[in-house]
Every structure is written in C-alpha cells, then in structure tokens.
Amino acid sequence: MNAGPSPDQIRLDKIRARHGEASRDWTVDVKARGQRQLFARLLPGAALSPVATVTEECGWQDEEFLLHAHSDIEFLLRIYGRLVDRLAEKTRALACYEERPEKNYAAECAIKCGEPSFKKFLEECHGLDRPLTDERAATKVRSILGIGSRRQLNEDHAAAERWCDLRGHFDAWRRRG
CATH class of the missing domain: 1.10.260 (434 Repressor (Amino-terminal Domain))
Structure with a gap:
C-alpha cells in the first residue's frame, strides 16, 4: 500500500515550484536614508521592479542571503537531484x-x-x-x-x-x- 508522498517530499515539491516560478534577475540599489531596495525583473525583457526594501538595520549578511537566495536554492536543488540519482543507482546495484x-x-x-x-x-x-x-x-x-x-x-x-x-x-x- 502506497501512503503517498511524505511531508518532506510535499515541501520539496512546493520549494521547486516556487523556485521555478520566481524571477531570477535580482539586484540591490541604495536609496535615501540608508535604505536599500531589492529589485527583480519580473518578466523577461521588462524593467527591474522593486520587490523588497532592506532597512539600514538589516546587516550585509542578510542582504547577501536575500540577493543570492534564488541561485543558492537552484544550486542546492541541482546537487540534491544528483545525490538522489546516485543513491538510486547504488541502490539498484546493491539490490x-x-x-x-x-x-x-x-x-x-x-x-x-x-x-x-x-x-x-x-x-x-x-x-x-x-x-x-x-x-x-x-x-x-x-x-x-x-x-x-x-x-x-x-x-x-x-x-x-x-x-x-x-x-x-x-x-x-x-x-x-
């Protein structure tokens, strides 16, 4: 009897879907009073649009995290996929x-x-x-x-x-x- 996907698999599928639908072209611009805005290109060829304001209280570490989140998630999903493929190959060989x-x-x-x-x-x-x-x-x-x-x-x-x-x-x- 198949119980269906696990909660972890459901969450991973949602992460993949969100990642696939999100814009990929992100940049930060400094605004007045030390605030920075995170811009994203929402459609190919469109102008950059502001999507988040980073206050001066936000440290550079969090700003870097936000700016690189999309590419970091893409990297992790790719590595995870390769590991799953390797595990499946080893499991078949072991079987x-x-x-x-x-x-x-x-x-x-x-x-x-x-x-x-x-x-x-x-x-x-x-x-x-x-x-x-x-x-x-x-x-x-x-x-x-x-x-x-x-x-x-x-x-x-x-x-x-x-x-x-x-x-x-x-x-x-x-x-x-």
Missing part, C-alpha cells in the same frame, strides 16, 4: 548483488566478454582496442572494475557492485542502440 548473493558474477562476466554486443559496448564507451577478442574484453573489464581477476566479482562486494553498475550501463546502451 542486484543482494537479490542473488549466490550468483556467479565471474561466470556471468566471462559470458558477457564473449558477446559481440558487449565487446562493441566496451569499444564505443570504454575504448576497447580492435580486434575485439574475448581476452581483450576480459582485460578491459578487469581494468574498468579495478580487479586483478574476475574471481574477485564473487568474493568482493564492492567489485560485484561495480560489475552490476557496468552491466547496467551496458543494458542502457543496448536499449538506446
């Missing part, structure tokens, strides 16, 4: 490893290294030199995964995870082709 811990990844790798489409993937995406032989493919895979022997794929959790990642990239490459 691959944990679903069938008895799986013989070394044998699977040996079989893949004999497949013409896998060798073509290694050539296009990882610089495998011609001729595309099984042994060259095996050497390239060991290099990519940072292992000395395919046997490590059955003995080293991190190596198996890297193999699952590589296999996932191959599957994605094959679907695109």
